[in-house]
Every structure is written in structure tokens, then in C-alpha cells.
Amino acid sequence: MRCLKFFITTAIDYPSSKPHLGHAYEKICADTIARWHRLLGHKVYFSTGLDEHGKKIERIAKKNDKPPQQFVEEMSVHFRSLCRVLSISFDDFVRTTEVRHEKAVLEIFQRIDEKGDVYNSLYEGSYCVECETYYSREELVENNCPVHEKPVELVKEDSYFFRMGKYQKQLIDFLEKNPSHLLPKERRNEILERLKVPLNDLSISRTTFGWGIRLPNNKKHIFYVWVDALTNYLTTVGFPKKRFEQWWPADMHLIGRDIVWHHTVIWWSLLMSAGLPLPKVFSHGFINLASGKMSKSKGNVVDPIALSEKYGSDVVRYFLLREIPFGEDGVFDEQKIIERNNFELANELGNLHYRVLSLIEKNCAGTIPSAATDNVLTKKLELEAFRSNMEKYQLHFALATVMAFVKECNKYVNEKEPWKLSGAAQEKVLYSLADSLRIIAILLSPFLPKTGEKISSSLGVKTASFKDVKFDLLPARTKVSKGEILFKKIEDRL
Ligand SMILES: [Zn+2]
Structure with missing residues (x-):
């Protein structure tokens, strides 16, 4: 059987300050999707990284009395530790100041230039x-940037241009014929509009600052930071070396809704x-606070x-995966983290x-009894709903499906x-619960990798693949070990 490939990227972050919750959210969603595809047995490549060039970085580095390279070097440590x-x-943490990246940018420029799409x-x-x-x-908006609501600068400069206008019709045709290339559909409608x-x-070039990749034909010019940044998605898979073809095109660029234009109109026309x-x-959507937008100036x-x-x-x-409908905006509320945790x-x-492992320790000498899983329980797992929600990237619904099964298992304990009980009747109930826990661990593993691992290892099995989401696969006589409590209740209110 052919092994499907899945290449997923996050946007690369702009390290002008330390990472915030928005950076974390995008990475967590991408990681969940990458892990889901690995669980399906797909060949996955997952890249993230940093967009380190541009005027803003140059300015902030100067304000901090540091050369820009040193500044981004130091900032990169925070983004890497966020990932850890x-x-x-x-699989790759790509940085736009790397030599391999400059090669990719120069190759893209050469290709569009040879096509006759560049002019001065x-x-x-x-x-x-x-x-x-x-x-x-x-x-x-009243002479202000629509995103930052701050005054814009009037800039006049000698520049190289990319004939993007030439691709307008091709872009519209493409979007109309390939609706799944831009989701959710609201974003597609906005771009078509x-x-x-x-x-x-x-x-595509700037002369007013110096922190970036220089154009090969005119060293006074550096690449516009978006042309530079977008190319990272090719850099990470080895472009222009032939091997990039085994991964390209990406199956998902996961990005915030403020940069959809850059990732479709600009990026696609460059690629065309x-x-x-x-x-x-x-x-994906943004995370706001109940009091409004999160921003550095508001502290x-x-x-x-x-x-x-x-x-x-x-x-x-x-909290993030369960609380926020994937693709929509959500609200961050620390009290809700506590509630969902508890x-x-x-x-x-x-x-x-805790209950199931304690019962097995106490009644079965700490080994999995031999039995078949109770039909009462197997019927409660909505596996098809889980799978179809994952396929539609309705991550919050998929996770809810697993948690609903967890609830059913608890109900089963209370009822039985x-x-x-004793003897075969007791063994059947305990086997059913332990086998269900094994399945829960597999289904949770893309969302909660540490928890999935802990549950599996307490049952003496490895977190396996999606193929193992079948009942009765937990081997009898496996030794269990309860281990530490998975989640502690948080008593204090905020
Ligand atoms: Zn702005």
C-alpha cells in the first residue's frame, strides 16, 4: 500500500518579542494535526520556525544595542523552548537567516525573473x-494601518516589482476550482471578494533598510520581507534540491486569518x-481576552x-483545543482552564x-484479566464521528467525542x-474498562501527547496507531502500574 505524505507548516513567527499565546495556539493545533496523520501511518513532515529579517527587527535590535543577528539569535531560544x-x-525549525534559506529565495527570484515577471x-x-x-x-482606516491602528509612513523608493496583476485571473480560476485549497470557506469568499x-x-524589494537578503542583480536592494518569509516553506523541504518534490506542495499551511492574503494571492502567484x-x-482564528484584544501595549x-x-x-x-472551535476566534479565560481541568x-x-487501575491492582494482582470487552461499552464509542471530525479538522468536536466516551466509561463503573462483583463477572468489567482506556489513550495522543503516553504505559502497552482502535486488543496478563495521578484538581479560584 502506498504511504500517503502529509506536509504541514505553521507560519514562521516574527521574533520581535517573546512568544505569546497566539504563537502557542497555532503550534499546538499544527502539532495535533501532525500527530493525527502520524497516527494514521502517514509520512509526516512538520515545520515551524522564525521570520528574522525586516525593518522592524532592525529597529528593535538597535534599540536593544544589539546587532540584528545577535538579537534574533537570542530571541530564537524563547521560541524553541516554547516548542519544547x-x-x-x-521536524524542522527553519530560520530565514540561514544560508539554505537564502539559496531558496534566490532560486525563486531567478525563476520569476526568467519568466519576465520582474521589472524596476x-x-x-x-x-x-x-x-x-x-x-x-x-x-x-483614517490614515492608519487597518491592523495596528497606527499612522502609516509615506515611503518612496526605487523598487523591483513582481507582475502579480498578471496572475489575477489565474488566481480567481484556481480558487473557484479548488475550494479545499483555502479553508474555512469564509476566508475564501473574502479573498475572492x-x-x-x-x-x-x-x-518585492526595499532600499530603506539593510536587514535582509540582497537581490543578486542589485545589491542595494533587499527582498521584501514577505517574499523572503513565504519561501521558508520551500526551504524546509530542501528546495531547490530535487528532494523537495517528495513533499511539495504543502498539504496545510496553518496560519492566522490576518495573513491569508499573503499566503494565497502573493504566495500562490509567485509559485505560479x-x-x-x-x-x-x-x-485559524485569534484568541482574545474577555476584555478584548491581547496586545503588548495594553500589557x-x-x-x-x-x-x-x-x-x-x-x-x-x-483547554485551547477543546474550548476554541478550530477556524474561529476564541476567548482566553484562565478560570475556564481551571474548570476544564477540574x-x-x-x-x-x-x-x-485511577479507579480502573486501582481495581485491577486490588482484585487481579495488578495484571490485566482475560475477558472480552462488554458490548454495552463498545457501543458507546463514536469512532466514526471522531474520525470524520478529524478529517474535517473539527478538532474541538473530535476531542469532545473522546471525552464523551470517558464519561460513558465512568458511568459504566458506577452502574456495574x-x-x-467477583470471578468472571468482575474480570469482564475490569477488562472492558482497561481496554477502553487503551483506546482512549490512542485517541487522545494527538491532543494530549504526555497523557496518552502515561495511560498507555500504565497499561503496559505502547501508544500505537489508529489501526489499534479496536476492542479486545489489550493482551491479558499484562502487568499494570498505576503511576502518578494524571490530573490534580486545582482548588483555588482566581
Ligand atoms: Zn500594521
Whole structure:
């Protein structure tokens, strides 16, 4: 059987300050999807990384009295530790200051130049330094950047241009014929709407600052940071070396909804020009606070590393994946982390695990009894719903399906009262519960990798593949070990 490949990327983060919860959320979602495909036995490649060039980095580094290279070097440590703390199972951490990346950018430039899609001219426009983006007059909100709500700068410079306008019709045709290339569909409709007005060519070089990759034909110019950054998705799979073809195009660029335009219109037209197939894009929502937007200036940015140290990384992962409908915006509320931890993780999952293993230790000398799983329980697992939700990337619903099964297992314990039973009747109940726990561990493993591992190893089995989500596969006479409690209840209210 042919092994399917799955290549997933996060956006690369701009390390102008330490990582916040939004960075963590995107990585957790991408990691869950990558782990899900590994569970299915697919060949997975998962990349994340940093977008280290641009005027803003140059400015901030200067403010900190550091050369930009040293500044990004130091910032990269925080982003790497974020990945470690949250169990992000990436295959590559790509940085745009790497030599391999410069090679990829130069190759893309050469291809679009050879196609006749590059020309030199003068550019004048309203530029937001924070976005590294020019805005047209219609896009500005009272002369402010529509994203940052801060004044834009009028910039006039000699620039190289990419004939993006030439690809307008091709982009519209592509989006109309390939609806699954941009999800959710609301984002596709927005892009199609924006493509109704004539598409301008794209200024792809800058001369007003120096921190970036220089154009090969004119060293005074450096690449526009988006052309530089987007190419990282090719760098990570080895482009322009032939081996990139085994992964390209990406099966999912997971990105925030503010950069959908860059990942579709800009990135796809560059790829069309360079003669490369187009990747799929999925846009997730933003996490806000009940009081509004999280922002550095308001001083209300949530530090995901501190949060994970306080509650445990699986608890943070659970909250974000369960609470926020994937693809939509969500609200961060620390009280809700505590509630979900207490009522769902500790009371339901942790409690089930503890009860079942204690009962097996006490009544079966700590080994799995020999029996077949009770039909009463097997009927409660909604495996088809789980699978179809995962396939549609309805991660929150898929996770809810597993947790509903956990609840059913607890109900089964209460109804059967196995401590009152003996002999074959007791063994059947305990085997059914232990085998169900084994399945729960597999289904949870993409979401809560540490917990999945702990449950499996307490049952003396390895977290296996999705193929093992069948009842009666837990071998009898396997030694169990309860181990530590999975989730502690958090008593204090905020
Ligand atoms: Zn802006």
C-alpha cells in the first residue's frame, strides 16, 4: 500500500518579542494535526520556525544595542523552548537567516525573473512598518494601518516589482476550482471578494533598510520581507534540491486569518510564476481576552510558557483545543482552564484511570484479566464521528467525542460496581474498562501527547496507531502500574 505524505507548516513567527499565546495556539493545533496523520501511518513532515529579517527587527535590535543577528539569535531560544515546553513535534525549525534559506529565495527570484515577471520602477505608498506592508488608500482606516491602528509612513523608493496583476485571473480560476485549497470557506469568499478589484503588481524589494537578503542583480536592494518569509516553506523541504518534490506542495499551511492574503494571492502567484504547484491554506482564528484584544501595549499578553509551568502543558493544550472551535476566534479565560481541568480532566479522565487501575491492582494482582470487552461499552464509542471530525479538522468536536466516551466509561463503573462483583463477572468489567482506556489513550495522543503516553504505559502497552482502535486488543496478563495521578484538581479560584 502506498504511504500517503502529509506536509504541514505553521507560519514562521516574527521574533520581535517573546512568544505569546497566539504563537502557542497555532503550534499546538499544527502539532495535533501532525500527530493525527502520524497516527494514521502517514509520512509526516512538520515545520515551524522564525521570520528574522525586516525593518522592524532592525529597529528593535538597535534599540536593544544589539546587532540584528545577535538579537534574533537570542530571541530564537524563547521560541524553541516554547516548542519544547508544549511538546511540539516539529521536524524542522527553519530560520530565514540561514544560508539554505537564502539559496531558496534566490532560486525563486531567478525563476520569476526568467519568466519576465520582474521589472524596476519607483514605488510610492503608505507603509506600515509593523506589518511590513504597503496599504492602498482604500485599505487605510483614517490614515492608519487597518491592523495596528497606527499612522502609516509615506515611503518612496526605487523598487523591483513582481507582475502579480498578471496572475489575477489565474488566481480567481484556481480558487473557484479548488475550494479545499483555502479553508474555512469564509476566508475564501473574502479573498475572492478582494480579487474583484484590479490586482496591483507587488513591490518585492526595499532600499530603506539593510536587514535582509540582497537581490543578486542589485545589491542595494533587499527582498521584501514577505517574499523572503513565504519561501521558508520551500526551504524546509530542501528546495531547490530535487528532494523537495517528495513533499511539495504543502498539504496545510496553518496560519492566522490576518495573513491569508499573503499566503494565497502573493504566495500562490509567485509559485505560479516559478512554475511550482500550489499548497493548501487553512486559517485559524485569534484568541482574545474577555476584555478584548491581547496586545503588548495594553500589557495583557499571556505568556504560554508560564501558563504551561503553572497548569501543565497538556492542560493548556486541552483547554485551547477543546474550548476554541478550530477556524474561529476564541476567548482566553484562565478560570475556564481551571474548570476544564477540574471537571473534565481530573474528575472524568483522571478519575477513570485511577479507579480502573486501582481495581485491577486490588482484585487481579495488578495484571490485566482475560475477558472480552462488554458490548454495552463498545457501543458507546463514536469512532466514526471522531474520525470524520478529524478529517474535517473539527478538532474541538473530535476531542469532545473522546471525552464523551470517558464519561460513558465512568458511568459504566458506577452502574456495574465492580468492587461488589467477583470471578468472571468482575474480570469482564475490569477488562472492558482497561481496554477502553487503551483506546482512549490512542485517541487522545494527538491532543494530549504526555497523557496518552502515561495511560498507555500504565497499561503496559505502547501508544500505537489508529489501526489499534479496536476492542479486545489489550493482551491479558499484562502487568499494570498505576503511576502518578494524571490530573490534580486545582482548588483555588482566581
Ligand atoms: Zn500594521
